[in-house]
Structures are given as structure tokens and as C-alpha cells.
Amino acid sequence: MNKKILVIEDDRSILDALKLTLEYAGYDATLADNGEYIERLKKHSKEELPDIIILDILLSGKDGRAICKALKADPATAHIPVIMISAHPRAEKSVKEAGADDFLAKPFNIPDLLALLKKHSH
Amino acid sequence: MTKKTNKKSANAKQIEPADTSEFLAKISKILSASLDYKKTLTNAANALVPQMADWCSVSMLSEDDEIEQVTIAHVDPKKVAWAKKINKRMPADMSSPTGLPNVLRTGISELYSTITDEMLVASSKRKSELDLLRKLHLSSVMIVPLSVQNLVIGAISFVSTSNHRNYTEADLAIAEEIASRVALAIHNSYIFTESQKALTLRDEFISIASHELKTPITSLKMYGQIVHQQLSEQGIDKTILTTLSKMNGQIDRLTLLVNDMLNVSKIQLGKLEFNEDSFDLGKMVRDTVEVVQASAPKHRIMIEGKVSKRVWGDKDRISQVLINLLTNAIKYSPHEYKINISLTEKKNGLAEVKVQDYGIGIDSEQLGKIFNRFYRAVGPDEKTFPGLGIGLYISHEIIRRHGGTLEVASSKGAGSTFSFTIPFSKPKNRP
Structure with a gap:
């Protein structure tokens, strides 16, 4: 079964490009353009939860780092690897502090993204 | 001259013509010491007492034409708090035909060589005000405008409480010279503050703009790579793949330029961060x-x-x-x-x-x-x-x-x- 990737990113164009990339690489991609989606995860059964979350920092009204902290604080979602992405090239320190497993600065190379997904796929 | 000086009260060392240029130079030095105009005005008012006045206050006109007393100096520092209280109890009425409001309106100085009791009666609306004015022992007053490029921005009031110091036209000329220097200092401080604000705004704008530019660059780069991969799997002509690689290289160059712009703005804003x-x-x-x-x-x-x-x-x-x-x-x-x-x-x-x-x-x-x-x-x-x-x-x-x-x-x-x-x-x- 394909691994499920949840992408939370407020820019539609980046979301579309990520969907193409992820599906081409054999992943199932679920897209959300705002941070509210994270509330829905609580209703998901364990099987329905994503295997990896790709999370942007600035989400038009929500800070991805706060979402990451909440995900990592909830026993139901704490195990899901979170890869945070941002146009701020120096955001690595702050996302790691928020509990993110990895960071990728925008714009990134697709092979770098796929390598991180592979790393967290086990 | 000595005789005249001896007549004055101990705390009213009036400025003599021979000292004028030296005194003005001292005021100019105080005015150029800081670009914080409120601090500068306070220092200047303190320096004008007691040489030029027993009381000295600087008032500024706000953008909505309200009078704000920025600073007040008194020959007896203990009376400064009392003077501020009076100012609160008797705020200047902008419609008043004489005094500070009139100077602020017209930009023309006023000189009252001798303040008589009749004048106090005429300018008081209530008995309580008159009682207060009488307690001030006002003997002579000059009010000079602070003007920048023909626009009145405030005024300096010089007040003598000594029966031996009555302001003359010569004193008024010195007061006006001081006012022109004070106005220039305020203007310089204003220009400095505004230019700093504009620079901060510019750097904040660059910071936001560089972040915004990265969003389309990110999707552009991804689409370029997707097309490159799909075409290479279809065994397409290598020239096209090379062209796509070059496009990708140019996107990277664009990213570096945007990052450099961001770095410059961060240095200016003091926000360049280091992970050491x-x-x-x-x-x-x-x-x-x-x-x-x-x-x-x-x-x-x-x-x-x-x-x-x-x-x-x-x-x-x-x-x-x-x-x-x-x-x-x-x-x-x-x-x-x-x-x-x-x-x-x-x-x-x-x-x-x-x-x-x-x-x-x-x-x-x-x-x-x-x-x-x-x-x-x-x-x-x-x-x-x-x-x-x-x-x-x-x-x-x-x-x-x-x-x-x-x-x-x-x-x-x-x-x-x-x-x-x-x-x-x-x-x-x-x-």
C-alpha cells in the first residue's frame, strides 16, 4: 500500500506541484490549504492517519510551528514524522524546537524532498 | 552696566549684549547634542533659565491643532511640578485673541514688558483663575513662535517674575533668534526620525517581498523538475533536457539574489541570525x-x-x-x-x-x-x-x-x- 502524505501549505500552486511530485513518486497525497485540517485528524482512526506530514510555517493565520507542537503533544499523532517547509532559509532551529523531525527551505530540490520522505517512511 | 546688574534679584542674571553671541553659541551646542527633540527642548529650556527668564516653557502644536506643553523650566526646580499642574488646570484656549494661542495662530511674537493687574483680570474667566495668576507674580512676558518653512509648529514662552526684569525689544530679538535655532533643531530631528522610519519600512518591505518572491519560485522550480523527469523518462532529445537544467540553474540564481536581498534587510534591521x-x-x-x-x-x-x-x-x-x-x-x-x-x-x-x-x-x-x-x-x-x-x-x-x-x-x-x-x-x- 502506498504511504499517505498529508501536505498542509497555503499556496495552491505549491500544493499542486507537491501533489504531482508525490503521486509521481508513488505516494498518496492529501492536500490541505490551511491549518484547520489538523482538527480533522482527531476524528481519524489509526489506519486513516497520514504516515508523514509536510507542513508549511506561515499558513495565512496559523503558525505551522504551533500546529507541529500540538501534533507532537497529542499521543494519537506524536509518532507521525513532520517535515516542515518554509521560505525562511534559517527557520530550521525554530522548527526543530517545535518538534519537527526535519526542515526543508523553499525552494527545494525534489530529490532532497524525496530523500527525506524515504528517511521517514519506515 | 554694573549698577544695572546689581539691581537685579539674585536669581535673575539677565543676559548682557556682550554675552549674547556666547550665550547663543551655548544654546546651539545644547540643541545639536541630541536628535531626540523632546530631550533637546528640555535641555534648552533649562539653559534659558535664569539668564533669559525665571520661567521658560516650550509648547508644540499637535497635528490636530492641540497645544501640548512639551517642557517647562523654572528658576526654582521645585516649582516645575507646580507649574505643570497650573498648565493642566488652565489649558490654553485656542480661540483666545492674545497670548500663546494667538502666537501659534499668527506666527507673530508678543511682548508684554509689564504685566499689570488689569491684564490679569482681563485674561481670567473665573476668580479662581485670577487668584492663581496673581500668585505667579508675573512681571514681564515674551512669547515667540517656532516656525519651520513659514509653518508655526510651536512657541517658547519667556516669563519674568522679577520686578527688575522687564523685557525689551532687544530681549525679544534675542528670544526670536533662539526660537529660530530651536525650530531648526526640531526640524532636523523630525527629518532624522522620518528618514529612520523610511529606512526601517524599506527593510521590512524587502524582507516581506523576498519571502513573497520565494513562493512562486518554489512552485516554478518544482514544475521544472517534474517536466525534466517526465521528459527524460520518455527518452526525449537531450537538448531539451539541457535547456530545462539551465532553467533550473537560473531559478537557483534567482533564489540566491532573493536571499541576498533578505540578508541585507536583516543586517539593517539587526535581525541577521546565526546558528553557531x-x-x-x-x-x-x-x-x-x-x-x-x-x-x-x-x-x-x-x-x-x-x-x-x-x-x-x-x-x-x-x-x-x-x-x-x-x-x-x-x-x-x-x-x-x-x-x-x-x-x-x-x-x-x-x-x-x-x-x-x-x-x-x-x-x-x-x-x-x-x-x-x-x-x-x-x-x-x-x-x-x-x-x-x-x-x-x-x-x-x-x-x-x-x-x-x-x-x-x-x-x-x-x-x-x-x-x-x-x-x-x-x-x-x-x-
């Missing part, structure tokens, strides 16, 4: 050279020397400095392809990295300016090279913030050598 740790300088240099060499096939970058100890700093930022020095070396050596890097362990707790090229070199007159922000060499040769003039400024700032130095040695036509130092351990004065 100890790292292997030699490895960082080799990795950086590999990346730069790949995009400059004609040039040959050689590394000499060795630094075996680890150094302290932000590896990515130091790599950014080396990339800047190497791309400059390549750019300004269009006909000489050799570039040497040498690594040295210095005895003063610093490692040194030298980047030497054999290109067009730098004119001695321009050497001192090349680390300035937005500076670009202006000779006929240099003008033909592209660039924003921010790379060396950013590099210089990064190295300086690490406790090292970035220096240059060069002469026209004989290439350039840029060298920077970086500490082996965290500088002691750092948190």
Missing part, C-alpha cells in the same frame, strides 16, 4: 569549492594548506562568504582561469582563508569602499560586470559578527586577494 557550532573548515571549503567549480567549468580552483583544528561559527554563513568570494573571483577574471584558496592556522586563535585570483584587480581608490552596502566599482571595466553591490557587504558583516576580519589586497590589473579569519573557539564576549 564547531565545524570542519577544510571540509566546508572543499564542499563549497565543489559546488562553485561545477558552475564554472573554465576556471580551476585549487586548495592549498590545511586547518586541522575545528573552527567556531555558522557553517552555512561562512560557506556563503566563500561562495561570494569565489564567484567574484570568477566574475572578475574573465581571461585568467586560475584561482587559489589557501588555508592557514594563525597563532592568534584564528584560522585564515585566502582567495586569490589573477583577474582585473581593483583600483587603489576603490579598495576602501568595496565593503560598503550597494557599492559597486565604477571604472569603465567594472561597469560592464553585473551585480547588486551587496555580496561583499554581507560577507564583511558575517565575518565581523564572528569576531574575524575580511580584508582585501589588490592592484589594478594584477588580481585580488581576499582573506578572512574565523575563530577556533567561541569568542568570550558572546552569550
Whole structure:
């Protein structure tokens, strides 16, 4: 079964490009353009939860780092690897502090993204 | 003259004509000491007492034409609080035909050589006000406008409470001269504050704009790579794939430019952040050279020397400095392809990295300016090279913030050598 990737990113164009990339690489991609989606995860059964979350920092009204902290604080979602992405090239320190497993600065190379997904796929 | 002076009360040393220029020079010095105009006005009012007045207050007109008393000085400092209280109890009425409101409205000075009891009666609306005015023992008053380019922005009030000091036209002339200097100081402070605000706004704008630019760059880069991969799997003509790779390279170049703009604005806003740790300088240099060499096939970058100890700093930022020095070396050596890097362990707790090229070199007159922000060499040769003039400024700032130095040695036509130092351990004065 394909691994499920949840992408939370407020820019539609980046979301579309990520969907193409992820599906081409054999992943199932679920897209959300705002941070509210994270509330829905609580209703998901364990099987329905994503295997990896790709999370942007600035989400038009929500800070991805706060979402990451909440995900990592909830026993139901704490195990899901979170890869945070941002146009701020120096955001690595702050996302790691928020509990993110990895960071990728925008714009990134697709092979770098796929390598991180592979790393967290086990 | 001595006789006249002797007549005055102890705390009212009135200014004499001979001292006027010296006194005005002293006031000017006070006015130029700070660009914080409220602080300057307070210092100036304090300096005007007791030479020019027993009371001195400066009032400013707000944008909505309200009178704000900015400062008040009294010959007896204990009475300052009392004076402020009176001002609160009896705020100036802008419709008043005389006094401070009239000066602020018309921009014409008022001189009352002698204040009579009738005048006090006429200007009081209530008995309580009259009682208060009588307690002030006002004997003579001058109110002079503060004007900037024919616009009245405030006024200075000079008040004498001594029966022996009655202001004259000569005093008024000095007061007006003081007011013109005070107005100029306020104007300078205003211009300074506004220009600082504009600079901060510019840097904040660049910071936001560079973030916004990255969003389309990110999707553009991804789409380019997706198309490249799909076409290469279909076995498409290699020329098209090469073109796509070149497009991707240009997107990376655009990213670097946007990052540089962001860095300049961060330096200006004091927000350039560093993630410091100890790292292997030699490895960082080799990795950086590999990346730069790949995009400059004609040039040959050689590394000499060795630094075996680890150094302290932000590896990515130091790599950014080396990339800047190497791309400059390549750019300004269009006909000489050799570039040497040498690594040295210095005895003063610093490692040194030298980047030497054999290109067009730098004119001695321009050497001192090349680390300035937005500076670009202006000779006929240099003008033909592209660039924003921010790379060396950013590099210089990064190295300086690490406790090292970035220096240059060069002469026209004989290439350039840029060298920077970086500490082996965290500088002691750092948190």
C-alpha cells in the first residue's frame, strides 16, 4: 500500500506541484490549504492517519510551528514524522524546537524532498 | 552696566549684549547634542533659565491643532511640578485673541514688558483663575513662535517674575533668534526620525517581498523538475533536457539574489541570525569549492594548506562568504582561469582563508569602499560586470559578527586577494 502524505501549505500552486511530485513518486497525497485540517485528524482512526506530514510555517493565520507542537503533544499523532517547509532559509532551529523531525527551505530540490520522505517512511 | 546688574534679584542674571553671541553659541551646542527633540527642548529650556527668564516653557502644536506643553523650566526646580499642574488646570484656549494661542495662530511674537493687574483680570474667566495668576507674580512676558518653512509648529514662552526684569525689544530679538535655532533643531530631528522610519519600512518591505518572491519560485522550480523527469523518462532529445537544467540553474540564481536581498534587510534591521557550532573548515571549503567549480567549468580552483583544528561559527554563513568570494573571483577574471584558496592556522586563535585570483584587480581608490552596502566599482571595466553591490557587504558583516576580519589586497590589473579569519573557539564576549 502506498504511504499517505498529508501536505498542509497555503499556496495552491505549491500544493499542486507537491501533489504531482508525490503521486509521481508513488505516494498518496492529501492536500490541505490551511491549518484547520489538523482538527480533522482527531476524528481519524489509526489506519486513516497520514504516515508523514509536510507542513508549511506561515499558513495565512496559523503558525505551522504551533500546529507541529500540538501534533507532537497529542499521543494519537506524536509518532507521525513532520517535515516542515518554509521560505525562511534559517527557520530550521525554530522548527526543530517545535518538534519537527526535519526542515526543508523553499525552494527545494525534489530529490532532497524525496530523500527525506524515504528517511521517514519506515 | 554694573549698577544695572546689581539691581537685579539674585536669581535673575539677565543676559548682557556682550554675552549674547556666547550665550547663543551655548544654546546651539545644547540643541545639536541630541536628535531626540523632546530631550533637546528640555535641555534648552533649562539653559534659558535664569539668564533669559525665571520661567521658560516650550509648547508644540499637535497635528490636530492641540497645544501640548512639551517642557517647562523654572528658576526654582521645585516649582516645575507646580507649574505643570497650573498648565493642566488652565489649558490654553485656542480661540483666545492674545497670548500663546494667538502666537501659534499668527506666527507673530508678543511682548508684554509689564504685566499689570488689569491684564490679569482681563485674561481670567473665573476668580479662581485670577487668584492663581496673581500668585505667579508675573512681571514681564515674551512669547515667540517656532516656525519651520513659514509653518508655526510651536512657541517658547519667556516669563519674568522679577520686578527688575522687564523685557525689551532687544530681549525679544534675542528670544526670536533662539526660537529660530530651536525650530531648526526640531526640524532636523523630525527629518532624522522620518528618514529612520523610511529606512526601517524599506527593510521590512524587502524582507516581506523576498519571502513573497520565494513562493512562486518554489512552485516554478518544482514544475521544472517534474517536466525534466517526465521528459527524460520518455527518452526525449537531450537538448531539451539541457535547456530545462539551465532553467533550473537560473531559478537557483534567482533564489540566491532573493536571499541576498533578505540578508541585507536583516543586517539593517539587526535581525541577521546565526546558528553557531564547531565545524570542519577544510571540509566546508572543499564542499563549497565543489559546488562553485561545477558552475564554472573554465576556471580551476585549487586548495592549498590545511586547518586541522575545528573552527567556531555558522557553517552555512561562512560557506556563503566563500561562495561570494569565489564567484567574484570568477566574475572578475574573465581571461585568467586560475584561482587559489589557501588555508592557514594563525597563532592568534584564528584560522585564515585566502582567495586569490589573477583577474582585473581593483583600483587603489576603490579598495576602501568595496565593503560598503550597494557599492559597486565604477571604472569603465567594472561597469560592464553585473551585480547588486551587496555580496561583499554581507560577507564583511558575517565575518565581523564572528569576531574575524575580511580584508582585501589588490592592484589594478594584477588580481585580488581576499582573506578572512574565523575563530577556533567561541569568542568570550558572546552569550
